Amino acid sequence: MEKRFYPNVFFRTCLILLPISLLVLLFCPKPAGAADLPRYFPETGHFLGGDFLTKYNETSNPEFIYGSPITEAFYSPSSKRLTQYFVNARFELYPENPPELRIKITPLGELIHTYQPGIPLNITTPLSGCKNFVETGYSVCYSFLDTFNRLGGVRVFGYPISNLETQDGFIVQYFQLGRFEWHGNSPDNQKVKISNLGERYFELASEDKRLLAPVMPGNNAPQIIRGLQVRGFIDKAVTSQSGLQTVYAIVQDQNKFPVTNALVGAMINLPDGQQIPAPFPLSTDNKGLAKFSFNFQSSEIGLVVIKIEARYDPYSAQSVTSYRIWK
Secondary structure, three states: OOOOOOHHHHHHHHHHHHHHOHHHHHOOOOOOOOOOOOEEEOOOOEEEOHHHHHHHHOOOOHHHHOOOEOOOOEEEOOOOEEEEEEOOOEEEEOOOOOHHHOEEEOOHHHHHHHHOOOEEOOOOOOOOOEEEEOOOOEEEEHHHHHHHHHOOOHHHHOOEOOOOEEEOOEEEEEEOOEEEEEOOOOOHHHOEEEOOHHHHHHHHOOOOHHHHOOOOOOOOOOOOOOOEEEEEEEOOOEEOOEEEEEEEEEEEEOOOOEOOOOEEEEEEEOOOOOEEEOOOOEEOOOOOEEEEEEEEEOOOOEEEEEEEEEEEOOEEEEEEEEEEEOO
């Protein structure tokens, strides 16, 4: 008898078995037109997939509203839900709900404002340029209101739960799902920003910091560098007053992934006041490593200080290492 594969039957079976483990959702086949393959975020070194990715893409500007993911999806013992943190938000999975209600956005605005309220500003709410929300009794005004409406309003941020306050050096306003900040010195289209409540709540909830560790990207994922860090090491911790020394510099990006082709320079400061520059700017290899050796001769004993600078335009980073000259 000819064997046939019935995808619809298999799909329904997978949903029936889903309560056994929330993680099964990640391996269940999806019907045609379902969410795309997981997306990798080089900025933070994490993946986003499944229903979490679907929810993320439903908003018009998710990178601005939610930020990049800062963890992988993980099972949270506190909520007993599959959970994923973002810079500005936190998602939870409810697989028993209809598809459009499977992802709940944690009300971080409510949780954090209750724990860390700001200082109220004594500003009379004007009659024009504002919208009052009878559901909570608060108004949203001017640029905050423009941003609120443009990015999805109540559907995305929930209702306002505070008037204007000062906190962290900014004028802010809390909503059920987030917080707006006023950056008056920024360009006109960047004065209103979304607060990093996802990162803040991760700390307040005492989550396992190992969850923040970036994961390696897929073979075709680009490396987007948002910052540099450099560390320096020397071959010999103690030397005589003359000899050959070797310096190693390791350059990494914001996720501690190696940076290839970063330029590394250094200045060696001997105890007798001599300065020896690195032979020439060096390029890091595919492991983020650059090394150079130099000859030295010092008339005095003491500490040799080596100042290292790495550059990968437009970013740069500095580090210091040392060794001791001894008799």
